[in-house]
Amino acid sequence: MKVVHTNNAPDAIGPYSQGIIVNNMLYSSGQIPLTADGDLINGTVEEQTHQVFKNLKAVLEEAGASLESVVKATVFIKDMNDFPRINEVYGEYFSNHKPARSCVEVARLPKDVLVEIEVIALVK
DSSP: OEEEOOTTSOOOSSSSOSEEEETTEEEEOOBOSBOTTSOBOOSOHHHHHHHHHHHHHHHHHHHTOOGGGEEEEEEEESOGGGHHHHHHHHHHHSSSOOOEEEEEEOSOOGGGOSEEEEEEEEOO
16 A cells, blocks of 8 residues: 655645555545645635645646546535536536546535545556
8 A cells, every 4th residue: 555645735634644545546535625735715615626626636646647547436515405516517627537426415524615525546
């Protein structure tokens, strides 16, 4: 196993890693809308989702992967009524390549954010 860490995404806010590579697969931790400096994006669900993808891209890049090598994404949202808006932003990042995905509404997310996304990706 290899731990993935980049300064271009927020540090873990608990006892976990930004990601772990096992063999040729990256398992990312869930990313929330924190900047790399640890500042919370309190904007719209669209703004929060864009920040989540910025963080995911940084972790993927550090691991030697990319959005194009994601095989599975799991999206956690605070309110299923936000699904269409989150899905629209999601589609900007996964337009041609469409990995498998699950989406679940949860009672609460860390720091009371509106969205969290984790991915599994093939490392090149």
